[in-house]
Amino acid sequence: MKLNRRSFIKSAAVSSAVATAGSIFPGISFADWKRVKGAYGITWKKAPCRFCGTGCGVLVGVTNNRAVAVKGDPNCSVNKGLCCVKGYHSVQALYGRDRLKKAQIRKNGKMVEVPIAEALDVIAAKLKETVKKHGKDSVAMYGSGQWTIPDGYVASKLFKGCLGTNNVEANARLCMASAVTGFMTSFGIDEPMGCYEDIEHADVFITWGNNMAEMHPVLFSRMLASRKRKKDVTIIDLATRTTRTSQAADRSILFKPNTDLAVANAICYEIIRNGWMDKDFVKKHTTFHKGKTNIGYGTEDHFKFKDKPENMSFAEYKNFLEDYTPEKAERISGVSARDIKYMASLYGDPTKKVTSFWCMGMNQHVRGTWINNLVYNIHLLTGKISTPGNSPFSLTGQPSACGTVREVGTLTHKLPYGVVMKEKARKKAEKIWDLPAGSIDPKPTYHTVEMFRALDRGDIRFMWIQVTNPMITMPNLNRYRNGALKDDRFIVVSDVYPTPTTDVADVILPASMWIEQEGMYGNSERRTQHFDEIVPGPGDTMSDTWQIIEVARRLGFKKQFPWSQKNYIGKIWEEYRRFHDNPKHNMAPYEVLKARSGVQWPFVNGKETRWRFNSKYDPACKKGSDFDFYGKKDGKAWIWARPYEPAAESPDQEYNFWLNTGRVIEHWHSGSMTRRIPILHNAVPESYVELNPEDAANLGVVNGELVKIISRRGSITMKASINGRGVPPKGMVFVPFFDEDYKINEVTLDAFCPISKQPDYKKCAVRLEKA
Amino acid sequence: MPILSFLALPQDGGMEQLCNDLSAMEYCEIIPAENQEVIVLVTDTPDVEAEKNLQKSLKNLPSLQSLSMTFGHNAEQ
Numbered sequence: 001m002k003l004n005r006r007s008f009i010k011s012a013a014v015s016s017a018v019a020t021a022g023s024i025f026p027g028i029s030f031a032d033w034k035r036v037k038g039a040y041g042i043t044w045k046k047a048p049c050r051f052c053g054t055g056c057g058v059l060v061g062v063t064n065n066r067a068v069a070v071k072g073d074p075n076c077s078v079n080k081g082l083c084c085v086k087g088y089h090s091v092q093a094l095y096g097r098d099r100l101k102k103a104q105i106r107k108n109g110k111m112v113e114v115p116i117a118e119a120l121d122v123i124a125a126k127l128k129e130t131v132k133k134h135g136k137d138s139v140a141m142y143g144s145g146q147w148t149i150p151d152g153y154v155a156s157k158l159f160k161g162c163l164g165t166n167n168v169e170a171n172a173r174l175c176m177a178s179a180v181t182g183f184m185t186s187f188g189i190d191e192p193m194g195c196y197e198d199i200e201h202a203d204v205f206i207t208w209g210n211n212m213a214e215m216h217p218v219l220f221s222r223m224l225a226s227r228k229r230k231k232d233v234t235i236i237d238l239a240t241r242t243t244r245t246s247q248a249a250d251r252s253i254l255f256k257p258n259t260d261l262a263v264a265n266a267i268c269y270e271i272i273r274n275g276w277m278d279k280d281f282v283k284k285h286t287t288f289h290k291g292k293t294n295i296g297y298g299t300e301d302h303f304k305f306k307d308k309p310e311n312m313s314f315a316e317y318k319n320f321l322e323d324y325t326p327e328k329a330e331r332i333s334g335v336s337a338r339d340i341k342y343m344a345s346l347y348g349d350p351t352k353k354v355t356s357f358w359c360m361g362m363n364q365h366v367r368g369t370w371i372n373n374l375v376y377n378i379h380l381l382t383g384k385i386s387t388p389g390n391s392p393f394s395l396t397g398q399p400s401a402c403g404t405v406r407e408v409g410t411l412t413h414k415l416p417y418g419v420v421m422k423e424k425a426r427k428k429a430e431k432i433w434d435l436p437a438g439s440i441d442p443k444p445t446y447h448t449v450e451m452f453r454a455l456d457r458g459d460i461r462f463m464w465i466q467v468t469n470p471m472i473t474m475p476n477l478n479r480y481r482n483g484a485l486k487d488d489r490f491i492v493v494s495d496v497y498p499t500p501t502t503d504v505a506d507v508i509l510p511a512s513m514w515i516e517q518e519g520m521y522g523n524s525e526r527r528t529q530h531f532d533e534i535v536p537g538p539g540d541t542m543s544d545t546w547q548i549i550e551v552a553r554r555l556g557f558k559k560q561f562p563w564s565q566k567n568y569i570g571k572i573w574e575e576y577r578r579f580h581d582n583p584k585h586n587m588a589p590y591e592v593l594k595a596r597s598g599v600q601w602p603f604v605n606g607k608e609t610r611w612r613f614n615s616k617y618d619p620a621c622k623k624g625s626d627f628d629f630y631g632k633k634d635g636k637a638w639i640w641a642r643p644y645e646p647a648a649e650s651p652d653q654e655y656n657f658w659l660n661t662g663r664v665i666e667h668w669h670s671g672s673m674t675r676r677i678p679i680l681h682n683a684v685p686e687s688y689v690e691l692n693p694e695d696a697a698n699l700g701v702v703n704g705e706l707v708k709i710i711s712r713r714g715s716i717t718m719k720a721s722i723n724g725r726g727v728p729p730k731g732m733v734f735v736p737f738f739d740e741d742y743k744i745n746e747v748t749l750d751a752f753c754p755i756s757k758q759p760d761y762k763k764c765a766v767r768l769e770k771a
Numbered sequence: 772m773p774i775l776s777f778l779a780l781p782q783d784g785g786m787e788q789l790c791n792d793l794s795a796m797e798y799c800e801i802i803p804a805e806n807q808e809v810i811v812l813v814t815d816t817p818d819v820e821a822e823k824n825l826q827k828s829l830k831n832l833p834s835l836q837s838l839s840m841t842f843g844h845n846a847e848q
Contacts, residue, residue, distance in 0.1 A: 006774070009844050010813055013776035014802065016842035017811040021778055021804065028807045074805070 011042070029074035029081055046073055046597055047531035048521050050146065050514045051086040051668045053359075053396030054078060054216050055523025057597040058087055060515055060534050067091035067515065067535050076597035078196060078527065084217040086668060089677045093513070094535070096676030100496055100510040101539025111508065116540040119507050120547070123464070124554035126490050126506075130462040131163065137445055140167035140460050144467035145175060145398030145405050148519030149528070150572040151466065151544040152404035154561065156416065158548055161433040162557045166412045166420055166445045167460065171468040172398060172405035173448035177758035178363040179394040180406055182372020185309075185755070186380075186638050189584065189631025190406050193612040194355070194391030195525040195600065200226055201389025202355040204346045206236045208260060208375060209361020209762075211726075213244035214665040216359070216395055224248060236343060238263070238335075239361065240660060240762070241690075241728040253343070254729055257658050257763045259333035261367055262644040264374035266329035267344045269321040271381050276348025278383030285627050286380050287634070288317045290641040297366050297648035297751040301453050305754035312641060320641040332644055347378050353389030354379075359397060360662065364762050369755035370642035377639045385637075386614040386627060396524040398669075403522015403529075407585075408576070412451075413444035416579035420444055432578050433560055447757035449475075449750050456483025464492040466544045467511070471500035472670035472740055475759045476713050476750035494544050499672045500740050510541045513673075517543035518569040520593060526609075527600045530593035545572070583620040584630060647763040648751030651731060655711060655765035657695075658732040661744050662761075664725075671738035687739035688721040691768075692730045696722045699770050706771035709733065711764055714746035717771045733768065737761075772815075773822055776842040779810040781834055786810075789834040798825055812838070 021028050044059040057076020061069030070088055074081035103119035104111040130139050141159045143152055147170065159168045183190045199205075199222045212220040227233035237249035238260070246252035255263055271277055291307040298305070312320075326337035326344075347354050356379065362371045376385075376392050384390035396402050409415050418425025426440040433439075446454050452474055454460040463484075474480045484491055484504040493505035496513040516537035520530045542550075545568070552561045563571045570590045577587045580601070588599040588608075600608035604619045613629050615621035621628035622635060629637040651657055666684045667674040674680045689707050691699070701707055701720045708717045718735070728734045735744040749764040779801075781789035786808045793801045793812055798821060802811040816822040829838060 006815070009774050010800075010815060013774050013813050013842040013844070014811060017776040017778055017813070018802075020839075020841040021807075021809055021811065024778070025804070025807045025809060028809060029805050030802050030811065 042069065044071075045532060045534045046075075047515050047534060048399060048523065048529035048598065049083065049087040049090055050399045050521070051090055051674070052216065053145070053398050053401055053524045054218055055399065055521065055525070055527055055529055055598060056083055056087055056218050057529070058083060058090065060091060062534055065535055067094060073597050078523065078525075078598065079218045082218050082221060085666060086674060086680065089679055092677040093673040094516070096497060098498060099538055100498065100502075100508060101541060102510060103540060104508040106506045116509065116542060119509060120550045120554060123492050123507055124551045127462060127551065128555060130490065134461050136163055136165040137167055138460055139163065139165060139462040140169070140446070140451055140455070140464070142448070142451065142463055142465045142468065142470065143168070143170040143404075143410055145170060145172035145396070145401030146467045147400060147404045147410070147544060148517070149400060149403045149408055149522060149576065150519055150569050151548070152408040152410040153416065153572055153576050154545050154548045154552070155466070156408060156410050157433055157560060158552045158557065160415065160420070160440055161429060161435050162439070162552065162555070162560055164439055164441055166441050166443065167451065168410050169412055169446070169448045169451050170405045170410045171448070171470070171473065172401040173411060173757065174364070174473060174759060175360060175397040176363060176401045176406065177411070177756035178365060178368025178372055178753050179396075181369040181753070181756040182376065182394070185369060185640065186373050186376040187613075187629050187631045191402060191526055192391070192393050192524065193386045194393055195610050196222070197610060198355045198389050198391040198393065199223055201353055202226070202391070203230075203232060203352040203389065204234045204236070204354040206238060206343065206346070206354065206356045207245055207249070208356060208358040209239050210358045210395070211239070211243040211245045211662070212357060213248055215397070215663060217665060219395070220245065220248075234346065236346070238343070241726055241732060241734055243726045253335055253339045255333045255335045257660070257732075258365070258367065258647040259644060260362065260371050261374060261642065262324055262329040262332040263335055263340060264371065264378060265321055265324035265644070266326050266340045267347060268374070268377050268381055269324050270326060270341055270344030271348045271378065272318060272321065274344070274348060276344070276350075277381045281383030281627075282314075282381060285629060285636055286639050287636045288312045288314055288641070289638050290320070293643055294645065295754045298449070298754055298757065299648060299749070299751050301450070301457070303450075303754070307755055317639065317641050323643070347382050347384065354382075354384050355389060355391045355393055357393050357395055359395040361762060363394075363758055364760050366648050366751050366753055366760045366763070367642070367645055368753040368758050368760070370640070373640040373642050376637070380637055380639050386611050388611065394524075399523065400521035402524060402526065403520060407522055407580075412447055415440070416576060428579065432575065435560070449752055449757065449759055452480040452483060455489060456480060456486070458486070458488070461488060462490045464494070465501060466494040469495070469499045469501045469670040469672055471504055472737065472743060473745060474750070475745050475748040475761060477743055477745040478714055494547055495672070497672050497676065499670065500743070509547055510539060511547070512537040512541045512543040516541060517545070519543070519545070520573065523598070525600065527598040528587060528593060529598040532594075545569070648760065649749050649763070649765045651765045655767045656731070657766050657768055659709065659711065659747060659764050659766040660728065660732055660734045660762050661737050661748060662734065663738065664736045667736070667738035669738065670740065672740075675738070686719070687736050687742040687744070688719045688724070690721045690724060690726050690728050690734040692728050692732070693722050694730050696720060699768055701770050708769040708771040709735070709747055709766050710769065711747040711749070711766045713749065716742055716744060716747055718742045733766065772817055773843065773845040775814045775840060775844075777812045777814075778839045778841060779812045780836045781808055781810070782836045785834045789832070792832055792834050796825070796828060
């Protein structure tokens with residue numbers, strides 16, 4: 001950064017004045033700073049933050065082609081000028097010393113640098129050869145909720161369209177699949193009906209297994225600000241361990257792992273018993289259903305499950321809930337009947353607007369789809385849905401889990417519009433992609449866990465991994481790493497830093513990171529956020545989108561990938577928009593996206609839709625209706641009878657502790673980027689195991705002493721944290737997964753929700769030893 | 772050669788006028804707040820004489836209600 005002394009002093013002078021103004025005039029905003037002539041050599045450009053699914057708008061300060069500063073974008077309604085610690089330091093992640101700048105190919109067991117064109121040639125040749133030798137379903141693409149929308153779109157077009165294999169998955173399977181199947185089974189259409197504005201309207205917030213204070217800190221601060229401003233706001237933290245969220249909540253209620261199913265049913269029982277059900281709403285807008293039970297856990301290869309929904313009457317549903325009186329649910333969950341009744345009274349109070357928030361706690365769950373259904377049940381029974389402040393709100397973990405994975409459809413069964421099993425959806429894709437009829441296979445292949453099992457078995461021989469680090473994040477990791485390392489497997493990894501996943505690669509492609517490329521993300525509230533290429537990438541780095549285009553052209557698909565490097569993102573966006581050309585999902589034009597700090601879909605007649613399914617706000621609703629759950633043919637949402645079933649593996653005499661895993665505020669996912677930001681790395685330099693103080697005393701360990709965590713799959717030794725920022729209940733330990741030196745997923749179990757196929761990272765059995 | 776920063780408050784309803792007046796003055800750069808009637812003013816003068824003249828001009832500006840210094844640096848000290 002070249003900034004002369006005088007410019008630097010002027011910057012300090014400005015900062016001082018802005019800070020003073022901020023303390024005298026709360027909420028004051030100096031958005032025009034970026035437009036001030038000669039603003040000390042720094043220009044400010046908008047982008048969405050890339051370090052979670054909230055979608056905070058940031059302004060990136062650039063000088064001499066280098067990103068040097070970040071501030072919250074006051075024009076972005078998501079964060080209104082705020083950022084969290086990761087956001088403020090985000091640009092430093094671009095400039096780690098060991099940034100991958102050159103392509104590498106494994107030659108005689110060693111990775112050697114090569115020109116990127118040579119690496120792309122090798123990838124194309126290997127893809128072709130593998131398909132020829134082993135068939136089209138022997139090659140796979142594994143992407144990410146951190147893929148930009150164009151990244152995912154071209155990946156789907158190449159693999160599903162041109163190569164004809166549905167072997168496309170993304171790591172959002174590991175974080176959001178249960179949310180998708182929850183939406184699909186309850187409403188027939190994906191993604192939240194509400195938006196973040198619900199936070200300012202709600203009187204009650206219930207966080208279901210969701211440590212928002214650390215995982216969605218900016219939204220959590222909006223909640224706290226609303227409580228301060230309105231006075232009569234209540235926050236309930238319903239969780240399996242005590243966290244910073246519990247500390248800030250009005251009440252912290254702990255439940256035993258997996259028993260949120262029983263708690264949710266008991267709340268529904270209480271709502272009906274007390275006459276708090278909105279009978280008119282339920283009669284007009286819902287129907288009752290049940291599905292299969294004892295549905296398994298998917299721990300075996302080739303596991304198959306298909307639910308069989310059946311209609312049921314309200315009386316039958318009421319009868320089903322008899323198993324979940326608050327007293328019975330207390331015995332299952334450990335939550336007192338009093339607390340269950342209290343929560344039911346909050347949901348049931350017609351004068352209170354209630355928003356439920358959840359994320360990984362409900363989604364990384366062997367009954368993830370069910371618990372999503374059950375929380376929707378509560379909101380549907382009380383009619384507290386699709387109106388400002390009344391919102392069952394599934395938050396996302398990644399910046400474009402919604403935009404790229406759920407909307408573009410980068411999962412094995414999905415297409416940008418509809419699913420591969422439907423002829424209409426295939427035909428639409430084949431038409432837009434200019435492919436012969438029948439190019440797209442009507443059968444889904446492998447969901448993520450099964451895809452890595454297929455790689456281990458040898459059913460898949462070639463895998464291209466972009467923008468994700470599965471050799472840290474796959475559960476039961478030892479099996480999948482050993483599978484990737486087998487001799488006749490060919491792994492391509494596109495990334496920005498060396499990781500345990502690049503360690504298993506045969507080819508490494510240096511990728512552009514975040515604002516080194518143009519792109520779009522889609523956040524939790526249906527908001528699409530465009531960003532320009534703001535700074536150049538180093539060395540031979542290339543956007544993931546362009547890498548795929550280059551390989552596609554080498555494979556002979558020039559007609560499908562005709563764009564110029566100058567304007568390909570705009571062209572791709574306009575092609576992609578054709579898939580969503582209807583009032584239920586219309587996306588904003590490219591020029592609108594470029595101009596604004598995010599635009600919500602459905603974008604109809606130049607207007608964003610804040611609350612879906614409510615005719616006051618949503619133009620897709622049937623005329624004359626008040627609410628229209630148009631994802632279902634009859635316009636009615638489904639209330640599901642889903643029972644409590646235990647976790648795949650619970651503590652027993654031999655393995656007597658629950659293991660729960662997750663994140664910390666300072667680090668993003670596997671830490672490959674945030675651990676290269678000095679201030680974040682120094683704040684939390686290594687992972688640790690949280691223990692309950694009583695368990696620690698029984699084990700004879702104090703803070704910082706080593707504990708060995710052993711499961712049926714692996715073991716790990718790490719330092720104890722006692723009474724730290726999180727405190728698990730007796731019988732549970734918690735480990736953050738960001739640290740590649742402590743691969744906790746060698747210990748976790750690859751059980752998943754049979755409907756969503758999303759693994760449960762929150763529950764398996766371990767035993768502890770003082771190391 | 773001092774560099775100073777101030778919070779400048781306009782007379783009632785005079786935000787635009789004050790922005791125009793300050794922008795037109797030599798050695799001045801401004802950053803108007805977008806949601807309050809407040810302007811950040813940064814002055815960067817080459818010598819003592821220019822600084823004296825500027826301060827005099829600022830004091831006589833009819834659109835200015837008040838000026839509060841938030842930062843000061845003098846390279847000659």
